Amino acid sequence: MSPVDALMWRGDTDRRLRGTISMLEIYDCVPDWERLLAAHEWGSRMAPRFRQRVVDSPLRTGTPSWAVDPDFDLHYHLRHIRLAGDGSMRELLSACEQLAMTALDPARPPWEGTLIEGLPDGRSAYFLKAHHALTDGLGAILGLAQLHSTSRDPIPGKPQPPSPEPVNISALDVVGRQLGEEVQRLPHRVDTAMRGMRALTRPTKALSDVLRYGRSVPRVAGLVSPPGSPLLAARSISWRFSAFEVPFADLKAAGATARASVNDVYLAGLIGGFRLYHEKLGQPVDAIPVAIPISVRRPEDPAGGNRIAVGRMAGPVGIADPFERVLTIREQVRAARTEPAVDIFNTLGSVLAWLPGQVLAQFSGATTQNDLQASNVPGIPWDTYVAGAKVERMFPFGPLPGCAVMATMITHNGTACLGLNHDAASITEPELFAECLVDGFNEVIALGAEKDSGATESVDPVLMRRVI
Template sequence: MSEQTSTGPYSQLSDHDRPLNFGTDGQMSPVDAVLWRGDSDRHHRGTLSMLEIYDCVPDWDRLVAAHEWGSRMLPRLRQRVVDSPLGAGIPSWVVDPEFDLHYHVRRLRLAGDGSIRELLTTCEQLAMTALDPERSPWEVYLIDGLPNGKGAYFLKAHQALTGGMSSIAILAQLHSRQRDPVPGKPQPPAPTPEATGALDILLRQLSHEVQRAPHRVDLAIKGAMALTDPRKALSQVLRFGRSVPRVAGLISPPGSPLLAERSLSWRFTAFEVPFAAVEAASAEIRATIDEVYLGGLISGLRLYHQRLDRPVDAIPVAVPIVVRDPDNPHQTRVSIGRLAGPTGIDDSFERVLTVREQIRAARNEPAVNAFNDVGPMLAWLPGQIVGQLSGATTQNDLQASNVGGIDWESYVAGAKVERMFAFGPLPGCAIMATMVTYNGTSCIGVNYDAAAVTDPELFAESVVDGFNEVLALSDTSGRMTRFT
């Protein structure tokens, strides 16, 4: 046991036995507040999903106990969102006095043939069902009925729940390095429920605005100092002004007519590729993993359009861009980068290099942090207006992200994890792709709008063939396959 502190509610616990330092802030971040309010438009719900495949069905009692323990280690899992009585401003997180693990942790058995397609269909239906806003916004399902005695685990949660912490990092807390139970796990007490009224929420909002005041004053001072060199100030304003439409996607290429339709219907498909093959292609092309990944997806969409005799030169693409905080170089923030996916370039090498240059240009846009900067102001807008602003993503044909995974063999309640897929929300775009690398295998989950992708089999074949075009640029034997 490590040294204990002498005071506080966890004074009898060792340092490693304490709840994780996440979800302790009672105030939602401005960006998360915008994502939460965007749910007012059901086309833009921010539900993210995770699907794990196990070599057997986990022990139910151990799984429930793991989530009980996890909700103590991560107090955010016992918190619900309480909005301002004004319906605007930053909502708060409060410990739910009626938290009921029985509601959040569920089990079901697959009907039909128990195939992976049947599993994905079930997960689609679960993901499209709205989360209860009066409870902590997450649910998990243990699923059995798969062939060969395998099991599956499905998590759905609102993206505002994770805040700045990766959903993979949260999920990893439930994983173990061994199949057998681990004795002596920390057992912190459950977080204490809070009595939070309308006045408390308003005071929290006021405190938050007061805390931001020095930042706003600093911006005003910098603006005033810039006026000492009017020519330089005007140049910066013009550069920023030209950058805003690019960052906002207002001058992106037109969306593909083939992918133009939108609906409420989500569909999942999944792929896997050896991470070593992606690394080999990255080294050969001298591009990053992200650039190879995105180049492979765009290559697949290029083939999809060609095979349906509807080729296009470019498609609008959005990707997360990690940028350094200009006021604190040691901190990073995630923004959005806009690209013109080069589906009209025939050569796969040139296609990836074009993606590489566009990503690097997007990272250096003067207005790259604009969304983070205006987030606090957007949070004060009514939910319906925020939902309409979220509709800007409907012009994207593809949104793609690569999130950190787990690089070691892991177990959950006695079952070995074989694959780990993430399916991001579909905020009005045609296709959302997410890559998670687990124990040497890159698992790519794709959520697409059923009205936009009308030939799912051809779409899946094209993604595999297009991605393998890029991998073939190196001498690796690894190739992408569809997860079936």
Template sequence: MGAMNGPPAAVGTGGLADWGVRRTMTDFEAAMWRMEADPRLRTPMAAVEVLDRTPDWDRFLAAHEWATRALPRARMRAVDTPLHLGNPVWAVDPNFDLDFHVRRQRLPAPATFEQALRVCQNVMSEPFDRARPPWQALLIEGPAGGAAVYMLKAHHSLTDGLGGIQMLALLHSRKRGHSAPEWDCEAPAAEDIGAWGALSEQVGRGLRDAPARLAARTLRAPAALAAALTALPAGAAAAVRYVRSLNGLLVPPACPPSPLLRGRSLSHRFSVLETTVDALKHAGKAAGGSLNDAYIAALLGGFRRYHEALSRPVARIPMAMPVSLRAGDNPMGGNRFAGARFAAPVGIEDPAERIAAIHDIVLSVRHEPALDALQVFAPVFSRIPTPFLTDWYAGQSTRLDLQASNIRGLAVPVYIAGARVERMFPFGPLPGCAVMAVLASHCGVCCIGINADPAAVTEPDLFLHCMRAGLDEVLAVGGETGPRGLTAWRTAWEGPS
């Protein structure tokens, strides 16, 4: 997080007090929180950062202490209401213990980055203690005090991927050296409330806010009625389009899942890819697409090669892609995204043609009228009895072979307790799908974290080889033919060969 006692030169500090200010979970967040009654649908996400040196432990721990004071949400647990009559409420944990949340581990020599990743993937598989704030930090030290790995794991009900980047931007420092803090932060007061207290708070707030909501609706009513009458002739056609769009987004894509990726477990397998932002942009532009189109095409190229290597080629796979719904004036933190699902064209061999095909598909799904259906219908989902909700969602998500997300990361160098962040690899959850891939840019580098279910991807080394080849063939579209030369940080972590 930041320098000791606070990040005086943080990437941004003005939003610290505003990050995660919502007291009560939204209906969408409440549904995610409750779906974990089925262990297959857990939603942890993590950032795994490669550091150029091992931070001083005391300074590192003090940085996290300050951060939990500056961001009160970091000291809050989720308090559910009885019989799910309301949504969970965030309340300051009266038993907050920093040592429980921030831990360290040293790997014996010789240590590799892959060993550190294995530690991280095991931490990812561990469920959160739901009686405590749902996050965990881990410092993994290499031998001889060299480079280190920092893992920050959080529950998806806290925030989405972009909100997580916002938090890291606020809490990382722009300077390596320690300097005096800009302000002191008092720890938030503990709140020892139970389930009925959480419900009473929501009911009271609803009663207080009801007059203002009624007045606003009354003032808007004439304008809303006039607009509805004006749009009446087009209303039926729009309704039909919305229903069709809704069906396409809620029903799994019209292609069968891969026969190779049907297994599911509660475990994770982490791997990473990297290239430059410029190289991926050039590849997308050369084929008439974007960086994101080239990224998706690279993933699908890897899937194609993996299936062909195991003599089980497929033409399409069911895929999902989160789409951010954030506006510039939205508060920081929280969850504001929609899920688009489609049949992804794995079978297109030519990478340029694949990029163009992905461009058309993504452009289409981004303009679906019902794109925000999960947010719109979240009040219904959050009230469905949990067993029915989990059965429905698992039936949807287990039919997905790939989920892929692209997040704009940090564009400037940042530090954590004096150690420079060389890479920031994001890892998303596996709520029933076979593979989750997330790209985050960091100082001009595309850091791609791949989280695969080992029961689905049974040949992990072959899979990673194929994914690298898929990335290489896409980069070649933009003229990138030589080694990318982006793995110097491995020498710092593992030592000279």
């Protein structure tokens, strides 16, 4: 396990910081159960990480090991339930909230999949949850793609890799592996020290680099973020889901108008929603602390594990003009991506991983002070099927590592699907908050509509909608 993955795994010591990521797929019919079982069996051979469990050291320090579970049982990991009520989206999301808040079994591969029947018109849903240490958002999409097909009918001739061999390793084996890795790191650390000493031959530049990096560390660690909103200050261990969708083309059009990325527009829509929510509850603020993941995943990296750094922003909630808000966010994101210390948690991960989970939990202020964490993950841009059922929508839901709101967006076949996980104690008016998010997105999306129409007056199309 990588050091960053180990930090996420140890975060579960504090139940407020459980790192469960989830994906909800909506199908046009009920998939064939036997084919679904077979797809999971095949997918777990194609992506062996889904057959691996975590084996830790006796003292729960250092990086744990991944090992193929000798007791891997698909019957445990894949479940089948039916909604008991009207099958509404609200009932479905409530069921998914309960599934997501239930802790994963640390003695098994950390994932569970649930087929959910009882939706209107013969439709169904599939809910996949996994520990963040298993993979990041992009890795999850790559893994989930193993279950998907380009055809409703079975496709013959797929590669058939053998089942990975079970591995029995002990906690002492993990200690031996950890010590071996530390020995392997010694040449790199000595080289780093030597390069530092050589840098002293140019003391002015060396001092400048050290000061620049030193000033960057507090920003990346969230130590100089704006204060959190008093309106969102409360925290609990209760998760609440909501889902939204918007045509991806409209997000692109708004981005083109402002010469900004889709991600900038996405963040501007979210922060616009926060602005309206604060205003309607009579507690406006100028800025809120926001964290965004910055992917450092390379094409040659394996699908499993996390390849992310952290970017920090002062979300400009006080900016009412959507165009100015997009531009401000664009510049903040650029600055966050170029912070000298942006990769500090990956750099120090091998050292931090030696701290016990109880000690690491004391550093949770780096996430608990965030009012918003937001990520944007590329999706699957074509029609896909699972065991004979067509995938209509894919809604991602991230964990709540102490923050008030976690927003995750994925694009599926031309539709940007937004999954929101909020702390029930932080957002006390969820219906109002959902309405404000829709309005916040639509005022940003209108930028693209204005350009296309050539209108001189404000256009307010209702292009984003809440799925409920």
